[in-house]
Amino acid sequence: MDYSKILRPDVVALKPSGIRKFFDIAETMKDVISLGVGEPDFPTPWQIKNAAIRSLGDNKTRYTANRGLEKLREEICAYVSRKYGVSYDAKTDTLVTVGGSEAIDAAIRTVVGEGDEVIIPQPSYVCYEPITQLAGGVPVIVETKAENEFKLTPEELVAVITPRTKALVLPYPCNPTGAIMNRRDLEAIADVLRERDILVISDEIYSELPFGDEKHVSIASVDGMKDRTVMVNGFSKTFSMTGWRLGFALGPKEIISQMNKIHQYAIMCAPTTSQYAAIEALRCCDDAVAQMREEYDIRRRMIVSGFNEIGLSCREPKGAFYAFPCIKSSGMSSEEFCEKLLYSKKVALVPGPAFGRGGEGFVRASYCYSTDHILEALKRIGEFMNEIKG
Amino acid sequence: MxxxxxxxxxxxxxxxxxxxxxxxxxxxxxxxxxxxxxxxSGLIRGYTTVVDWERMNSAYVSALIELRVTPKAGQGFEEVAKKIMKYPEVETVYLMSGGYDLCVIVKGKTFQEVAMFVAKELSTIDSVISTSTHFVLRRYKEMDVELCNDGDDDRGNYSL
The missing domain is CATH 1.10.10 (Arc Repressor Mutant, subunit A)
Incomplete structure (x- = not known):
């Protein structure tokens, strides 16, 4: 069989994520200490697991409504209203998805067709660009700048808007930069968008991990923006539920109802057990989340100060669980730095360019690891820096 | 603080x-x-080390002793508790609610040594009415530290 006659050339042309490359090497080596994993190290809080087990005992093992259990949708709306001050209708504005990933995919596929442009700030999570391409759309990359703390500025946004612009992806708090957008930053973006027909796909998966004094602000809570925003969020990062594969999208019913059609045909419904667990998560786990956040904060401070002491300048990440230090002082490219560090000191980091344009000169270090693990990694990176300077 | x-x-x-x-x-x-x-100020009383004694060849056994004690007028359990805590064999002394009065954790090299300490020292104290000795067979977690955890991170490298 000649598979090339079958396969879509654009799918074949898709590059695998740049994150994979180093992990594939790391996996063949012994005693590698990784700061690569973007997934919480905490177990899912026990109340959530118990709720799932209870639901299984009660034989809650059938399909749910396509949009998700009504009870869960109500809890999602109550949670989002309580946390971010935006109110949504559980019946019409809410869709429960397989992780935030599916919500992003469905949102982009719902609005983007052949030749439509999607504005994507980078460095950012790796999925927006390929999903846009698969929908026939054209990713328009905005390279956010370290001097702007990797925030998207209104000037950068205005400069790339064209009549073909359909959507803007707003990925804050940001993986990998740790940048957040506060209310003032978002108002400035809203001023650009308010008179235009551009949908904001706001990926807020790290919304419960802002650090310091600033609370997470959703662009949907900015005047006039709720009607032009699909808010994407999920349970993976906040509740340490990555493997449960559960997320949601909230937005205007005109859009959510269309997304629901894609979801219905592609997925049917999100995993039932996970949905029952999620109800418990939203109701009872504020304390557990606060404890995890406190622990991340301790690690965050430790890793930032560790990098700076080594001579790799690192801004303070304001959200998510990644540090994004600048490695230019090493005189190497990000890729070269990560490769040499992996081979000589067995520490795995992810080169910044894996997250798109603007990532060169930086590396991503996840701090979803115990403080001892982080200290050991920092020690080895420090030795590495001394050797190349020496 | x-x-x-x-x-x-x-x-x-x-x-x-x-x-x-x-x-x-x-x-x-x-x-x-x-x-x-x-x-x-005495808020921090000391620093210690959590040891997994199973990894040492030299023997280490410990036992939790339930002590029932006659309290003294005006003193309660204070005098006897303070007397007991002074033995170097004694690791921990707690005043308890419930079925007995003092919980004493005693350590030694052998079961015999611990048993003899209880028989000769603790049970002969005047106000002690009875003792009940429970030997520790395996330590899973001590002072917040898991002793039988090899620390394996079971996360795969799948996240993007």
Whole structure:
């Protein structure tokens, strides 16, 4: 069989994520200490697991409504209203998805067709660009700048808007930069968008991990923006539920109802057990989340100060669980730095360019690891820096 | 006193002042000051090491002894508890609610040694009515530290 006659050339042309490359090497080596994993190290809080087990005992093992259990949708709306001050209708504005990933995919596929442009700030999570391409759309990359703390500025946004612009992806708090957008930053973006027909796909998966004094602000809570925003969020990062594969999208019913059609045909419904667990998560786990956040904060401070002491300048990440230090002082490219560090000191980091344009000169270090693990990694990176300077 | 600092020290008392400063956002000097104040005020009573004795060939056994005691007028259990805590064999003494009065954890090299200590020393104390000895067979977790965990991180490298 000649598979090339079958396969879509654009799918074949898709590059695998740049994150994979180093992990594939790391996996063949012994005693590698990784700061690569973007997934919480905490177990899912026990109340959530118990709720799932209870639901299984009660034989809650059938399909749910396509949009998700009504009870869960109500809890999602109550949670989002309580946390971010935006109110949504559980019946019409809410869709429960397989992780935030599916919500992003469905949102982009719902609005983007052949030749439509999607504005994507980078460095950012790796999925927006390929999903846009698969929908026939054209990713328009905005390279956010370290001097702007990797925030998207209104000037950068205005400069790339064209009549073909359909959507803007707003990925804050940001993986990998740790940048957040506060209310003032978002108002400035809203001023650009308010008179235009551009949908904001706001990926807020790290919304419960802002650090310091600033609370997470959703662009949907900015005047006039709720009607032009699909808010994407999920349970993976906040509740340490990555493997449960559960997320949601909230937005205007005109859009959510269309997304629901894609979801219905592609997925049917999100995993039932996970949905029952999620109800418990939203109701009872504020304390557990606060404890995890406190622990991340301790690690965050430790890793930032560790990098700076080594001579790799690192801004303070304001959200998510990644540090994004600048490695230019090493005189190497990000890729070269990560490769040499992996081979000589067995520490795995992810080169910044894996997250798109603007990532060169930086590396991503996840701090979803115990403080001892982080200290050991920092020690080895420090030795590495001394050797190349020496 | 700074609770965050205390919590970190409980987790690992070997963090350096500089590391504690990084983690809490306090200055190193402030950390030093806080710790020494907690030490001198007696809030921090000491630092110890959590040992997995099973990994040592030299024998180590311990037992939890339930003691029923006649309280003394005006003194309660204070006098006897303070007497018991002075034995070097005694690791822990707690006053308990419920079915017995003092919980005493005793350590020794052999079952025999611990049993003899209880028989000869503890049970002969005047106010002690009865003792009941429970030997520890396996330690799974002690002072917040898991002893039978190899620390394997079971996360795969799948996240993007």
């Amino acid at each position: 700074d609770k965050k600092l205390l919590k970190l020290l409980c987790k690992n008392s070997r963090y350096t002042f500089a590391q504690l400063a990084d983690m809490t956002g306090m200055t190193e000097e402030k950390v030093r000051e806080c710790v020494s104040e907690m030490e001198s």
